[in-house]
Amino acid sequence: MKYGTLTQAKYYHDNGKIDEWLQLFLRNDGKNLALADGLLLEEREYLGLIKLNMSYFKNVKAGTPEYLTQENDIEYFFWIVDHMKSDFGNWDVPPLIVEFRDDDFHVNDGRHRLEMYRQMGIEEVNVVLWTTGDENKEKLQAILD
Secondary structure, eight states: OOOOSHHHHHHHHHTTOHHHHHHHHHHTTTOOHHHHHHHTSSOOEEEEEEEEEGGGGTTSOSSSOTTOOSHHHHHHHHHHHHHHHHTGGGOOOOOEEEEEETTEEEEEEOHHHHHHHHHHTOOEEEEEEEEOSHHHHHHHHHHHO
16 A cells, blocks of 8 residues: 555544554655654654645755765755656645654655755645654644644
8 A cells, every 4th residue: 555645644634543644654655764663762742734834944954955965866866856846746745744843843754845845836735743742742832823
């Protein structure tokens, strides 16, 4: 089964199982085992699938992530983004996976998708939002309210 779609994320969200979708997506289509394992290390607060304005990601560097330093890695990153843009209308784009901590939003999975949205001028995106701890949860709720 393919889990890396917005349709699948919505299904799990609507059934109160967004944390289950995250694990299925990250361990299969998303190929991000490190994040999947990390999410299991402590209790997380999942706010589920929501739409966020791109302005919340102003502190996330545009373009390639900071850890990509080799020219061929940078070129490959943009090659993927270009292919995503050309296929955009034919693709059930999975949500970004976003953590709120330290008074900021951090994209844990979906940097290619984030760059695609930026280049296409899309202002609101689907995200699965999560945080850890009561203090972060309260700050996040205040921002979203």
